[in-house]
Amino acid sequence: MAYRLFEGKEQASSYWKYRISPSDHLIQQVLDFLKKQNGGPYELAVDVGCGSGQGTVLLAKHFASVVGTDISPAQVEVAQQHSKEPNVTYRQCVAEELPFADSSVDLMTAMSAFHWFDRPRFLREAHRVLKPRGCLALLNYTIDMELSYSDCCSQTLNQVCKEFYEALKPYYSPHLGGKSIELYREAYNSSPYPDKEWQECVWVKRPMPLFRFIGLVESFSSFQRLLREDPQKAAKLSQDICQRLMSVMQVTSEDTEVVVAVKYFYLLACKPQEA
Template sequence: MAHRLFEGKEHAASYWKYRISPSDHLIQNVITFVEKQKGGPFSLAVDVGCGSGQGTLMLAKHFTSVVGTDVSPAQLEMALQSAQEPNVTYRQCVAEDLPFADSSVDLITAMSAFHWFDRARFLQEVHRVLKPRGCLALLNYSLEMELDYSGCCLQSLNQVCKEFYAALHPYRSPHLGPSSIELYREAYKSIPYTDKEWHESVWVKRPMPLCNYIGLVESFSSYQALLREDPEKAARLSQDICQRFMSIMKVTSAETEVVVGVNYFYLLASKNDPDDM
């Protein structure tokens, strides 16, 4: 079964404010793969588990129509408030039952969402709705992000990062196992398509205020689990970590900009065309 999280309005607002989307470079890698498999122009892309829609919007210029789907009304409401592309729409549905006709979709993406789905059922649904040589892109990033601040000891900063993640690890969903990357590797191996690619590690660096990095980690499911169990403990953890960062950086404001290194991994696959076999 799929696991339903991130559905409250406050969490949806946090998603829009703090969650990161793939870089333009990563999205272009996806589009290049699609172009290689089937050529353009492309009519329909579907972003499944789209959340508040940051990644969905990045597909708009490449397709006639882009549809973001999510199970959460609150997430979709936030996406609609922020929609700026006329060819992007949103639909509420579960990932395992997509409201699209057989062989009708050029590209299906899931950005930091696939691990919450009923993965076997979702991949079956992907096979149903993709056109021959239509493509699937599953992207995610590891939680072990790194910080960089000019003139600061990186080892000291990232030791605090590791302690932040370690404090949240007991609240990690058992559904994810020890590491979500293994779920993606397993999916890659299970996909029966001839043309597919696995990309293990692509680092993307993003500048943001330190407080936004804290907000990003607070949007993780493990932090949200701690918040539900013990709000005071969750608040103390965030405050302590933020103060330790500022002490190491020798700054007095959490608005100070840092560079956050995010390690992405992703898989690409193209549905076999019976005419080619």
């Protein structure tokens, strides 16, 4: 079954403010794989589980049309509010029942969403709508992000971060079975497509204010579960972690910029010509 999370208006707003999108380099790796399998031109890309659309818009300049889909009306509404690209549109639908014709999609992506889908049904649906030589790209990143700050001991800084992540472990979704990367690796190993690629460690560094890093972790499903169960405990945890990080950095403002290193992994697969 699919798991329905991140659907409320407050959560959608948080996604827009704090969630990160893949880097240009990562998107280019996806496009290079697509080009290797199918030289184009490319008509349609579909970003499934698009959330508030930060990743969807990165595809705009490479396709005649891009459609982001999400199960949440609130997420789709936020994405539409911030949409500026004329060839990008959004639709509300479930990932396992997509409103696209058979063999009509050049590239289908799911950025930090595949693990919440009914995976077998979604993969069958992806196979249905992809064109022959069309490609599927499933990307995600791990929670164990690392911080760095000038003139500061990274080991001490990241020990505080590790304690943040450890405090959230009891609130991880049992659906993920511990680590979501295993679900992606399983999908790669079981894919019948002969042309496929697996990469499980791509570090991307992003500068951002400290408060945004805290907001990013707060947007994760584990923190959101803690927030629902014990709002005071959740608020105290994030406040304490933020204060401890500022103490290590010897700064007094949450606006202080840090560099956040995010570890991505991805699966790329190409539908055969004769499927």
